Amino acid sequence: MALENGMDERTTELARLREIIDTLDTKILLLLNERFEIALRIGRLKGSIVDPVREDEVLSHVRSVSNELLVGSKFAERMYASVLQRSRELQSGSAKLIGFQGEHGAYSEIAALKFIAEVLRERAVTLPFRTFEDIIDNVERGLIDYGILPVQNSLEGPIPSATYALLESDLYVVCEIVLPIRHCLLTLPETDPRNIRFVYSHPQALAQCRNFLKRLSLESVEYYDTAGAARKLASERMSNAAAIGSELAAKIYGLEVLKESIQDYPHNRTSFWILSKETRATGSKCAVTFLLEDRPGALLGVLEYFKSREVNLTRIVSLPSRSEPHVYRFFVDFETERVLDSFDVFVAGLKAKTMELRMLGLYDSLVVER
Template sequence: MNLSDLRKQIDELDAELVKLMAKRLEVSDQIGKVKEETNSPVQDLSRESEVLNRVQSLARSLGLDPQDIESLYQEILFISKKQQRFTVAFQGAAGAYSEETALKIFGPNTLALPYEQLDGAFEAVEKGMARFAVVPVENSLEGSISRTYDLLLDSNLMVAAEHELRVSHCLIANPETTLEGVKTIYSHPQALGQCQSFLKHLRAELIPAYDTAGSVKMIKEKHLLDGAAIASERAAVIYNMKVLEREIEDNINNYTRFFVLAKQDSAPSGNDKTSVVFAVKHEAGALYDFIKELASRKINMTKLESRPTRLKPWEYNFYLDIEGHRQDENIKQALAKAEDHVIFMKVLGSYPKMKKRI
């Protein structure tokens, strides 16, 4: 058999593979519709793990490299998820970091719905206008986004996933504007806070705005030639604006953590986190007694933060992240016993843990 014959066989096999892929995507499309109808979890990592383990095992039995096959199937799973079109609400304008995060999670086929305020993104899911909302919860430099936590306290939505985005800020202006000509800079307060070292040398007036990308859109629409905005490079591309400076954040380790919100949280994946909000009784040792219920069961606490209750001055709610799923027996036992030490407690959701940065 010569080279031409062998290549012909490859061509025939490729044609079969493409046909099979088309059939797989048809089924993925049907799965997406079922998920939409049943409000299924944002991402079924246990199912993905099952698929990857199965194909790796099959690869070994056929003498193939399991890691190569896993890499191939990671791409197939990503393409399959793209086929399942998701409607996702976010706060900000097109080009916002929240929108970028939504597209990274759900794929470029996502229908991303912008809302000027975080309240609108929550409401969109609550009223069925969007299936999910992607909202920022904390930044590695500036800390927690208070409004998100306040809304989580009052909402019936649950945390179904978390995602981390490396935030790299640009100074963006109209094409005619020069760096020397910038007199006013607009952006979200968090973004302004993350770029203080760069900004203090410009001596420009800093004006807080509701959104990073929205600031770019505003200076374009108003044609502000002495104004600039801090946002992502993607926002500059979307609005056809000029990047004056890149990577102006104070610290390259600038990450924002986002929650994906839905009407229900995620099923156990075997590697989960659970977020809880609670208020302890006003008595000595109450917080210690609460935490002791976790420690005695070897439950790792990854975050504990207090926020004013907004009901009485100097009274606080505690926001807690722990490792494990609310359906895990030790978590159920710990939270049940912790009820003895609290005025109220609400589980915000359980979801797969983010992969660690390398």
């Protein structure tokens, strides 16, 4: 009996330690991934790829920080020789780089992956950035090829910070991705659902699942990012908590999807814009922005102009101009089908009815079903 108990204890301990190893391997690979992302960005900054002097520095650094008793300097050097080789391979490849805001597993990244698979159809890598402005700055400087920004959510409306960031840039909209937002309740694989008390996520995701959380008496904890909440849950092994995030975040951080599609409104969609330095010559939709004179009927005149040419508006949003008080800037998206043959004439006519008209871009829209 005592022997059997001893075996049980050993088996339990073995399983526990192996679980820790799995978690550590996930962390190591995520960190390696991050290192390769930085190497890709460095690749765009410098001319020739191989830098033997820097490689010597890297190798001597890893030798000096490796614990001689465990990792050992020889092992560290061998391992990093492979890492450097992979860095060089990636840098000399021709993959396009697409910046998104947030952490891996963010809905923006899912939209970017749809763009790659269904529109771009070539090798491309998604890179995380902290802010919309960082993305725009990197596209403008040619350090990445595209950026993706959320512009509108079907439940919450326009996302002004992204719109202003685009307005202050020299970039163009080249594609729209409309993505269904399916929030999932994510937990550690070992979590007993009965022990969950707290749910971490971005305030907007928590708000979109309010009724679900209330029904189960779960306490919301706000976090800056949905994917970041998933990563926190995984790295801190929080067994009394869950996160709201995407299925992709579950896959990346080794979490389990306890329940899918937990948002209160099933038709939650976000539209994302893909931005580029190059404008497209054609597209089924067009985005423009303009100011209007402060007089009665100014907006009506513009709407009548669209109506008279049977041009369908797909979005009209007004936001404070920011440069002057009480002045509003309009953001209008329209279908180009009716005016494609005389597009420049149509835009010139619109320009005459507005002030400071700016073309934000011609684009096609990809509506993702699942």
